[in-house]
Amino acid sequence: MNIYDIIFYLFAIVTLVSAAFVVSTKNIVHAAFFLIFTFFGVAGLYILLGADFIGVVQILVYVGGILILLLFGVMLTNKITNVEIRSGTTQIVPALIGVGLFAGILVLTMVSTEWKSAPGEIPFTTAYSLGKVLLTDFVLIFELLGILLLIALIGAASIARREKE
Amino acid sequence: MPQNSQEILLMLPHVVIGVGIVISLLIEMYSKKSETILPWISLFVFVFAGVHSIINISANQILFGGMLEVGGKPAIFNFIFNIGAALLILNSIDYIKKYESNHGEYYILIQSAILGMMVMAGSKDIFMIFIGLELMSIAFYVLAGINKKKSSSNEAALKYFLLGAFATGFIVYGIALIYGVSSTTSVDSIIQNFSTFTQNILFIVGLLLFIIGFSFKIAAFPFHMWVPDVYQGSATTVTGLMSTTGKTAAFSVLLIILSASLINYNIDIFAPYFAVIATLSMLYGSIVAIAQKNLKRMLAYSSISHAGYMAIGLAAANSEAFSGIIFYLAAYTFMNIGAFGIISIIEKQNDANTDLTAYAGLASKSPILAAFMSLFMFALAGIPPLAGFFGKYYVFISAIEADLTWLAVVGVFSSVISVYFYLRLVVYMYFKESEKDIDLHIDKYSLLSVVVSGILVIYFGISPDSLLNLILSVVN
Amino acid sequence: MLTEFGKIFIFILVAILFTIIAIYAAKLIRPSRPTKEKLDVYECGENIEGTPWVKFNIRFYVVALIFLIFDVEVVLLFPWALTYQDYGIYGFLVGIIFLVVLGLGMAYEWRKGDLEWARPTPKKVDVKFEKKNLLQTNSQINVESEN
Numbered sequence: 001m002n003i004y005d006i007i008f009y010l011f012a013i014v015t016l017v018s019a020a021f022v023v024s025t026k027n028i029v030h031a032a033f034f035l036i037f038t039f040f041g042v043a044g045l046y047i048l049l050g051a052d053f054i055g056v057v058q059i060l061v062y063v064g065g066i067l068i069l070l071l072f073g074v075m076l077t078n079k080i081t082n083v084e085i086r087s088g089t090t091q092i093v094p095a096l097i098g099v100g101l102f103a104g105i106l107v108l109t110m111v112s113t114e115w116k117s118a119p120g121e122i123p124f125t126t127a128y129s130l131g132k133v134l135l136t137d138f139v140l141i142f143e144l145l146g147i148l149l150l151i152a153l154i155g156a157a158s159i160a161r162r163e164k165e
Numbered sequence: 166m167p168q169n170s171q172e173i174l175l176m177l178p179h180v181v182i183g184v185g186i187v188i189s190l191l192i193e194m195y196s197k198k199s200e201t202i203l204p205w206i207s208l209f210v211f212v213f214a215g216v217h218s219i220i221n222i223s224a225n226q227i228l229f230g231g232m233l234e235v236g237g238k239p240a241i242f243n244f245i246f247n248i249g250a251a252l253l254i255l256n257s258i259d260y261i262k263k264y265e266s267n268h269g270e271y272y273i274l275i276q277s278a279i280l281g282m283m284v285m286a287g288s289k290d291i292f293m294i295f296i297g298l299e300l301m302s303i304a305f306y307v308l309a310g311i312n313k314k315k316s317s318s319n320e321a322a323l324k325y326f327l328l329g330a331f332a333t334g335f336i337v338y339g340i341a342l343i344y345g346v347s348s349t350t351s352v353d354s355i356i357q358n359f360s361t362f363t364q365n366i367l368f369i370v371g372l373l374l375f376i377i378g379f380s381f382k383i384a385a386f387p388f389h390m391w392v393p394d395v396y397q398g399s400a401t402t403v404t405g406l407m408s409t410t411g412k413t414a415a416f417s418v419l420l421i422i423l424s425a426s427l428i429n430y431n432i433d434i435f436a437p438y439f440a441v442i443a444t445l446s447m448l449y450g451s452i453v454a455i456a457q458k459n460l461k462r463m464l465a466y467s468s469i470s471h472a473g474y475m476a477i478g479l480a481a482a483n484s485e486a487f488s489g490i491i492f493y494l495a496a497y498t499f500m501n502i503g504a505f506g507i508i509s510i511i512e513k514q515n516d517a518n519t520d521l522t523a524y525a526g527l528a529s530k531s532p533i534l535a536a537f538m539s540l541f542m543f544a545l546a547g548i549p550p551l552a553g554f555f556g557k558y559y560v561f562i563s564a565i566e567a568d569l570t571w572l573a574v575v576g577v578f579s580s581v582i583s584v585y586f587y588l589r590l591v592v593y594m595y596f597k598e599s600e601k602d603i604d605l606h607i608d609k610y611s612l613l614s615v616v617v618s619g620i621l622v623i624y625f626g627i628s629p630d631s632l633l634n635l636i637l638s639v640v641n
Numbered sequence: 642m643l644t645e646f647g648k649i650f651i652f653i654l655v656a657i658l659f660t661i662i663a664i665y666a667a668k669l670i671r672p673s674r675p676t677k678e679k680l681d682v683y684e685c686g687e688n689i690e691g692t693p694w695v696k697f698n699i700r701f702y703v704v705a706l707i708f709l710i711f712d713v714e715v716v717l718l719f720p721w722a723l724t725y726q727d728y729g730i731y732g733f734l735v736g737i738i739f740l741v742v743l744g745l746g747m748a749y750e751w752r753k754g755d756l757e758w759a760r761p762t763p764k765k766v767d768v769k770f771e772k773k774n775l776l777q778t779n780s781q782i783n784v785e786s787e788n
Binding site for chain 3: 007053073076131143149152160161
């Protein structure tokens with residue numbers, strides 16, 4: 001077990017444990033804060049895998065953007081801290097069957113697949129090659145993403161806008 | 166990047182809709198009369214894109230270095246999407262006035278939804294499928310809740326968003342696993358090596374997750390929970406769009422998987438899965454629809470059962486099924502849009518007059534609406550010689566060819582059940598006295614849209630070969 | 642081999658350890674004699690009134706939403722900015738189209754007044770009104786500000 005493995009397991013444990021807290025805690029604000037650790041853990045895993053750009057994006061967008069939005073959402077809702085969210089015990093048998101089946105298939109797949117180890121060396125930075133792909137093969141996707149973001153902006157604004165009386 | 170003027174010409178439908186979104190946005194920003202201008206701009210954009218696609222159907226090309234396919238099969242889908250959307254825009258002109266909110270955004274979002282569908286239908290890369298799906302879905306999430314004053318509309322938007330995002334999660338996970346095995350996102354190269362990849366269980370699991378995600382989008386049985394509430398709560402024109410073109414777009418992606426198994430000498434690993442969801446959707450949709458008193462809810466269950474009929478074709482997985490499904494989608498789109506168009510004419514504010522009782526005695530008040538509604542109901546039930554009959558016929562034939570006769574028998578059985586609730590509406594319209602007096606205002610554009618859908622349904626029914634030959638010419 | 646991220650990781654570790662050690666060392670050393678006043682939340686010497694979890698204005702949410710969208714835009718522009726000069730005018734135009742489309746979104750928000758901070762607008766009271774009318778308008782104002 002080398003240092004790389006130790007760091008990997010560290011991040012994996014941070015991600016999994018905080019994710020477990022997110023779903024099990026009854027306080028919705030605590031859940032939102034535990035999500036920070038989940039996102040950080042995932043970002044660490046991305047960087048360990050050599051996807052440095054994605055890792056930084058994970059922190060920039062998820063921790064810096066989505067989580068802030070989530071906390072705003074929590075704080076915007078009236079009297080949310082007094083509300084005990086129901087979590088857990090209903091429909092436990094069908095949920096167990098569904099999740100068990102899904103997890104069973106995934107674990108079976110994981111065990112039975114011959115994993116290819118990645119050829120070559122990990123690139124020093126990935127942002128440049130991403131940019132090259134965005135401007136050559138995926139240029140149409142780049143422009144469509146512009147329209148997608150525009151639609152998201154219009155949709156979000158028109159949903160959140162207050163009606164004029 | 167398009168290399169020459171011919172390629173630019175071929176992708177004109179996409180460009181026109183993209184430019185249409187931008188222009189509509191500018192008009193919405195700077196014009197006070199945007200709600201009277203925007204429907205006509207959207208209408209022009211859709212009619213242009215639809216007609217352009219069908220004219221250039223033989224010019225089949227793949228643009229942007231294996232990203233977007235134009236002409237051929239996508240052209241047929243583009244035709245369905247755009248003409249369907251154009252008909253609904255005609256309906257919306259009057260309908261949207263009943264709810265006085267967000268006129269401009271409504272038309273912009275419909276355009277972007279259609280652009281997303283066209284990207285999905287023409288995609289030759291997994292990323293394109295995903296981007297198209299998101300463009301369509303995000304527009305639909307907002308459109309479902311466009312009427313903010315109605316609480317059922319808010320509920321519909323939230324439900325659709327949560328379950329849609331859940332389904333998208335399945336799709337993305339599936340894409341990740343597929344990419345993990347194939348190391349490429351190009352649909353063509355995945356199809357070419359399909360038989361090698363299917364020996365890898367990881368690939369099959371990935372594809373299964375991908376298909377499950379799209380089963381949500383086509384509203385097939387175990388993944389149908391959102392359908393009734395969303396269809397009932399959303400604005401009627403939006404429901405019309407979601408249930409027809411949205412379903413068609415999701416099927417256009419599932420047909421890619423079908424073509425993969427066709428090209429690779431019928432390696433059809435997912436036939437059992439599709440057979441099961443087809444059977445369950447058909448029977449569940451038809452039986453539960455009987456209990457519905459609300460017309461929009463009834464059509465929602467009917468939409469589930471129609472997804473089942475089309476899934477028969479996916480289970481059969483032969484070339485007859487391929488063309489049969491496309492024919493069915495075209496027929497279903499126009500008959501359902503016609504039905505929802507009539508509902509949108511009769512509906513009043515706050516969901517009034519969407520119950521069956523509102524239709525009692527409609528034949529004496531408005532013979533033309535009653536006649537067209539009966540036409541669409543007969544077509545949905547699959548009574549010859551209307552378009553719906555031939556859709557079912559081709560799909561059932563394909564099932565029999567694939568030695569799945571039992572599936573065809575279940576389909577016929579379910580159609581017989583469904584005749585009950587479709588004809589019940591006709592009985593209400595012609596043989597019941599109206600209990601309350603509804604004041605009927607028939608807008609001329611809405612009526613035009615209904616008449617055009619009616620003509621298309623009759624035309625596809627009387628001469629199904631005209632459409633089928635067109636489909637056959639591009640499928641091979 | 643220590644990459645750049647490895648160095649950052651060591652920094653993070655040191656930062657976390659330093660905080661934990663500092664807090665717990667202080668806890669071990671300092672005397673602990675709590676009273677009710679000491680344990681209260683400090684609010685400028687006033688008694689505590691209500692809960693700190695108040696409802697935020699919806700406007701914060703809209704601003705955060707816009708921020709998030711442009712956050713994603715920046716993420717996409719980063720790789721573009723690194724490479725576009727290799728592709729000449731074509732690369733430049735691709736990014737410009739992307740930016741114009743998103744700029745339109747911003748213009749839309751601006752034009753529609755989503756960026757304006759909503760304030761309750763007090764009605765102008767015409768002094769020439771009779772007393773009865775004046776009272777009515779005043780009560781209307783009160784109702785509005787409560788909303």
